[in-house]
Amino acid sequence: MMNIVLATDFSMNSWDMIITSLKLYAGTKCRFYLFHCYEPELRNYVGSRSTARAGVIVGSLKEVAQARLKETLADIEKVHKNANHSFDILSRQGDIIEALEEIAVEKDIDLIAMGTKGATGAKNIFMGSTAVRILRKISKVPILAVPENTEFQSLKSVIFPTEYAHNYSENTLQPLKKLLSLWPAEILLFHVAQEFTLTEKQKMNRSALKQRLEKLDYGFFKVAVKSTVARAILKFAEEKEAQMITMVKHRHTLLESFIEEPVIKKVSLNTSIPILVLQGA
Missing domain, CATH: 3.40.50.620 (HUPs)
Known part of the structure; x- marks a missing residue:
């Protein structure tokens, strides 16, 4: 069985990446980990009250991430029926490179799939800064980078x-x-x-x-x-x-x-x- 991370930021490009990955590996058993990383800006929260507030913010972000991952998984299940495929959801706080490296070891990951542009990516840029950073820094796991508007049907x-x-x-x-x-x-x-x-x-x-x-x-x-x-x-x-x-x-x-x-x-x-x-x- 293959273990594949689907790294999503809930953008349309991420949805294209998810559908492309499911189609590419339709013919083999896979466990897909639908993954989102959130990195709250907490530098301004110093002191006991601020620390408590920061904890509330982080907890809220995790709840939102988990809710959106569940929504995305429900959307996948509406359009994708394949007995070969099973799904889990994962969210992590912090740096995306560190999170992906940890998950790669924990889950014995065979492939990381991602979009080339994020939700805030400029239209005239082919590959966004996060995608470039992942390609540069991740060194032990193959990466599938999927551009926006990909409409994969078959691999010839x-x-x-x-x-x-x-x-x-x-x-x-x-x-x-x-x-x-x-x-x-x-x-x-x-x-x-x-x-x-x-x-x-x-x-x-x-x-x-x-x-x-x-x-x-x-x-x-x-x-x-x-x-x-x-x-x-x-x-x-x-x-x-x-x-x-x-x-x-x-x-x-x-x-x-x-x-x-x-x-x-x-x-x-x-x-x-x-x-x-x-x-x-």
């Missing part, structure tokens, strides 16, 4: 940008393989670069990747970076009509470039393709 092709800079382990690739055991999708591996001559190390990594994907349907492509890494990846995904992008998280590699580029933070990118982030060794 997954694009996998790489620089062949690392030898991806079997453990790193396992979440992708698990997903592809549920969907007969092809993997479109593509080298993102300005220059395509491979070093000996890159050749070895490419060969190892081929061996680890040998039982799957895959093909190799090359994509030149003409403006930014993000635009190159998203343009290729749209050209191939892919339903998912997957990237492996390592320091100083494509994912870091992808989320750090100004185009992600400031410029509108018209895409609704989910991104599966695998954790590098």
